[in-house]
Amino acid sequence: MKQLLIVLEPVIWFMFGQGIMIGTILLTGWLIVVGVGVPMGIFPADALAYERMHMLGSNVIGRVVLLGLIVLPLWKGAHHLRSLAVDFGGGDRDAIVGSLLYLIAIVGSLLGIVAVIRL
Amino acid sequence: MSDVQIKKFVVTRFDPDKDEVPRTDTFEVPCQSDWMVLDALNFIKDQLDGSLSYRWSCRMAVCGSCGMNVDGAPTLTCKSPLSSYGDTVEVTPLSNFPVIRDLVVELDGFMEKLKAVKPWIIRAKEKAVEEGPYRQSPEELEDFKQFSLCINCMLCYAACPVVGNEPDFIGPAAIALGYRYNLDSRDEGASERNAIFRGEGSVYSCSFANECSEVCPENVDPAAAINQAKLSGLVDWAASLVLPRGGKD
Amino acid sequence: MARAAHPQAMQPKKPGTTRTAPPKMPDGFPGKGRYRTYVAFETTGLIYLLMGFIILRAIWQLGAGEAGWNGVMDAYRNPIMIGFHVLALVGVIFVGVRFFWLFPKAQPPRIGPVRPPPAAILKGMLYSVWIGTTLVMTWVLAGGAF
């Protein structure tokens, strides 16, 4: 397990890096509108009406953006939580904690792929 | 002479033959206004308690031996003016290191880590002396110069949270020094070292806390080196998947 | 008092010949000074992980049909959910600011023959992309186009 993690480390770090960079860039707009703006009534609710969202999301660009919005934060999250666990004395449990967190990210990413394909 | 001010020094003491755990001693020191923290320790050793143990030599911030925690922060004591501290100064051994005695910490762990990154020029074929020096442009020198300025003072190790929790972590200074050779135009060992950097406890263990660079007295910026090495490690790894490994052995 | 570090931290492979006092974590870790910022930075990992799943659920429901999506929208109007999203927004901006501050120095002086632009320009580019993308996304999502 530990060995596998070590071998995959560069890829994991790459995903993490993209999560922190592209993930952050994408999340900001999403949160402003979908997370805060529309629910609080700052933007009109029909902007996010089903028809319109489906139209926006189901083209190629839309699918890619949405996939990024799902997958990238997962990796940034999983990796940072792993670091956090190490920083709080989890150096010895790192292989298990890390594997679990990445497993979560992998499952989430696979589901994310299915989700955007289903659109 | 310059003005004298009495300051209180609370110093960690530990003698493995006598003490179960570290304790503290307090000394009152008449400090001159232009003194560094190290001068006060030397005063204690010469005048108040000859049994206080710590390392020092050059007193000009270049030998790297006098690192300690002063008021909790990793500090080069010969370069830190007392005027920037209050009336009570707390001196403890560097964090993240086992303590041998008083303010003296274990360095052999670092020496092993340093050796592990192969901090020397690696070449397929060494150049003969008769052929004279390599050519290296000032720009090529600039590429790695900063990372070669490390005095091995260990402040970065004392500041990094990962060092304290992951014993295998090679750590800031050693990685910066290994990476310095990767950037050196005379070196051909980058892929060999990158393989080490991708290994256990290496660059990807760093979580970019950046504390190493914050405390570094020589502005080496080891955090930069480590995080650059992550990217080159990745590029190198990807390349090795595409192209079969050649030229290394 | 500083907390204990891993007992093997900075210990050589073969332990030294005399008994040592165990290593301690850096003073002020995790709650003080710059460490607090750093720990907060890592803790945003939780926000990101949750956001990943929250958005996954939303898109899943979007694919499930109108009822599903409207359910999502209703849930988002819950004050707890709004609170979390506000927190997430703050967290995301914090991550961006800290990371873009650190990003330039993580670029090797050269990648092959290519040299990345100087730190200031790089930073400018990052912020432009960030702000630009956010504006475009906001505009598109909030109904500005199509």
Place this chain on the structure above:
Amino acid sequence: MVETHRHDVVIVGGGAAGLRAAIAAVEADPNITVALVSKVYPMRSHTVSAEGGAAAVTREDDSFEMHGYDTVKGSDFLGDQDVIEYFVEQAPKELTLLEHWGCPWSRNEDGSVATRAFGGMSIKRTWYAADKVGFHMLHALFQHSMRFDRIVRYDEQFVTRLLIDDGQVRGVVALDIRQGTMRAFLGRSVILCTGGGGKIFPFTTNGNIKTGDGMALAYRAGVALKDMEFVQYHPTGLPGTGILITEATRGEGAYLKNKDGERFLVTRDYGVGSKAELGPRDLISRAMVQEFEAGRGFSGSYGEYLHLDLTHLGEEKINQRLPMVRELAKVYGGVDPVYEPIPVRPVVHYMMGGVDTDIDTATQLPGLYAAGETACVSLNGANRLGSNSLTECLVFGARSGEQALQFSKGADDGNERAVRAQAEEEQARIDQLRGKVKGGEKLARLRVDMNKTLESGCGVYRQEDSMQQTVRDIAQIKGRFADLALEDKSKVFNTELVSALELHNMLEIAEVVANSAASRKESRGAHTRRDAPTRDDQNCLYHTLCFFDPAGPRIEKKDVTLGTWVPEERKY
């Protein structure tokens, strides 16, 4: 029980000389191992503090003949000319090797190694890596040495005695500072690379570890110390700390000025001629003292000083070529040299003398070699030229490694039982000294007294009565050493014990310095007597040898090797 370690060659000291010797030995024979025994981790060695540069003939318009002549003249004709010829020929090769090993030498635009001007050198031939030359050289050497598993490092081991049996050196015994016990390092040859001993003086550029240990070790073992009266004062140290402001500042064009803002080296005749600030160190230091005496110095809380003015060099050049000087001046001198002149005064810097060796670095004791500042191979004579000594560490460090290895191949292991017994004896001696409460003398007190008397007797200017006074003082302080009281009884990392052993060594060489100085009845190089102001080639063209004798130091003379260059008046 004393732990023993056996290797082919034992090297004491991990500075430039020791590391170079170790690398030379293991490169010469793939089957041998070397013990590198040092009282500090090698990268802490004081080589690390050297700022200015290392000399070697590099440019088209330079020649071995010119470098040789500069060195001979700088030495006030006391350097051995065969040694000097060998040195200048080897120098370029050694610096090139270091370049191949990764030393980040500063460069010209075309990618070749850059050179700068230095005091007493007639042409730009000093290689540099900004103004952290010693630091970069030491770390390059140290890191390069790590690739050889056969260089076995023993860090923080304080060598206290040479092990000698049957007229031959058999190894050394050292205090393991961490454990507080003794270890014997046995080898068929031993190289001393322990650096200088500037700490015998109060005001010095030298670090805390420069206590002349190797000189004392050899001296007590019956090997002569040579030319110990020649102690170099560097013109530009920061008042108070003694931290060095490198001569490279003047190499880059800085001026020395007195209180009246006058470049006295130009306006007055101090024998440096058109070289002005780039004259040799002995002449400039004396000129500065004369300025003080004429009342043209500034006075400050640490005594008199003069100004080293870099302001006309401009910020860019200072940042690029002299970044460390700027940092040192700011942190330790409280001035930013870009805008203000740096206060400086002459400061004890380097010991020309040392363990007497021949051109092969061999001492009189079979199997014992010495190199670096601790040795006196007679390259530097009565005055060392700046930037020759780092190169010396490489050239003669390498030579000592090869020679010691040769010797070791032809020698036998000797009687291990006998040397073990000596090591046990040494253990008993150290155990007695540790935490010794009898007596009332304080370590720091003795050190201060020693420092004071040396400065008054063996400073820039000397004369008979004060030198004799110093000789008597040192003898008396040596007596008081027996009454030393120590507080620290612990075994583990007892730095007080180490300091006591260092003081013991310093007193030994201080006595040699004072006695050697008193015995030379002329002025030459760094040895300047008010009561004998001229050089006397008729009677005094000799090396001073000082031998250990229970009755007190014994002085003998040794011929200087002359050659191409005939002694002439030293005028610039």
